[in-house]
Amino acid sequence: MLFTRVGSATRDCFKRVWNRRVRSTSRISFVLRLLAIQPALLWPQSVYRPDIPKTWDESALANWATPVAGWNVRPTHISAKEYYSLGVENLRTYPVYFPGKEPDGYWETLQHIGPKPLIEPETLKTEADWIEAGRRVFDEADMIHERVFDPKLIDSARRSETFRESGTEPLPDGTLYFLRWVPTNRGVALSLGNCSICHLQFLKDGTRVPGAPSFPSAIRDPRRRNPLVPAIHNASGVFSGDMPFEMAPGDPLGG
Numbered sequence: 384m385l386f387t388r389v390g391s392a393t394r395d396c397f398k399r400v401w402n403r404r405v406r407s408t409s410r411i412s413f414v415l416r417l418l419a420i421q422p423a424l425l426w427p428q429s430v431y432r433p434d435i436p437k438t439w440d441e442s443a444l445a446n447w448a449t450p451v452a453g454w455n456v457r458p459t460h461i462s463a464k465e466y467y468s469l470g471v472e473n474l475r476t477y478p479v480y481f482p483g484k485e486p487d488g489y490w491e492t493l494q495h496i497g498p499k500p501l502i503e504p505e506t507l508k509t510e511a512d513w514i515e516a517g518r519r520v521f522d523e524a525d526m527i528h529e530r531v532f533d534p535k536l537i538d539s540a541r542r543s544e545t546f547r548e549s550g551t552e553p554l555p556d557g558t559l560y561f562l563r564w565v566p567t568n569r570g571v572a573l574s575l576g577n578c579s580i581c582h583l584q585f586l587k588d589g590t591r592v593p594g595a596p597s598f599p600s601a602i603r604d605p606r607r608r609n610p611l612v613p614a615i616h617n618a619s620g621v622f623s624g625d626m627p628f629e630m631a632p633g634d635p636l637g638g
């Protein structure tokens with residue numbers, strides 16, 4: 384009702400302007416002027432270009448690290464050229480459900496879905512599209528250096544015995560904190576979440592608070608006790624949450 388009224392008021396106003404304008408100038412020139420004044424009327428979905436700050440800036444990095452005591456030399460970094468020529472990893476990941484909570488057919492779907500891009504920047508048009516893509520990276524990106532393909536580990540992520548002793552509990556949506564499945568061209572990998580494992584908190588009533596630190600309640604929270612996390616560190620030979628130092632084969636954590 385309200386919309387009809389607004390619509391007819393706009394129409395009347397337009398008619399009045401149109402009739403007046405027709406007297407003084409040609410209809411074509413009026414239409415052209417209208418287009419020039421209001422391009423947003425015609426192209427409301429104009430492409431949004433985000434202002435993405437430069438990540439690797441050599442001059443900003445030059446004195447970033449403190450000189451090493453005694454030597455008075457600063458650690459160095461790879462060059463911006465090397466940084467920007469690194470391959471971009473962009474694989475979609477999926478939640479790992481607590482055993483018994485997996486939806487029907489979920490595991491079978493993951494087996495044949497194949498690698499998919501986490502985000503497709505070329506399809507992002509509006510600011511809302513970019514925000515949604517950022518949300519997906521925050522929630523779903525994984526630790527690419529910790530993907531494991533060991534069938535025993537993969538199997539144990541789907542068995543309830545794995546989580547019995549630790550008393551692990553699922554998140555409100557039935558999934559497990561930390562873990563992600565990653566369909567790759569080598570098969571489905573088990574991996575660890577990235578931003579979301581350190582920057583996502585769940586309140587007691589299940590409310591999800593993205594951006595809040597995950598760690599303060601970690602020790603007391605049965606949802607964050609996951610014996611597969613150290614097992615994945617061991618299998619991949621990597622400590623996550625630190626620099627991606629890899630341990631040489633033969634070292635205690637080496638692969």
Ligand code: HEC
Nearest residue numbers: 520521524526576577578579580581582596598623624625
């Ligand atoms: C292993 C844990 C861990 C992971 C994974 C992680 N962070 Fe952090 N992040 C931290 C910690 C700890 C700090 C605080 C560092 C400090 O204050 O020195 C931090 C700081 C930040 C800050 C700065 C906050 C501020 O107040 O200035 C941002 C932004 C941030 N992280 C975003 C991310 C994003 C985005 C990702 C994923 C790509 C991510 N983090 C992954 C642990 C993590």
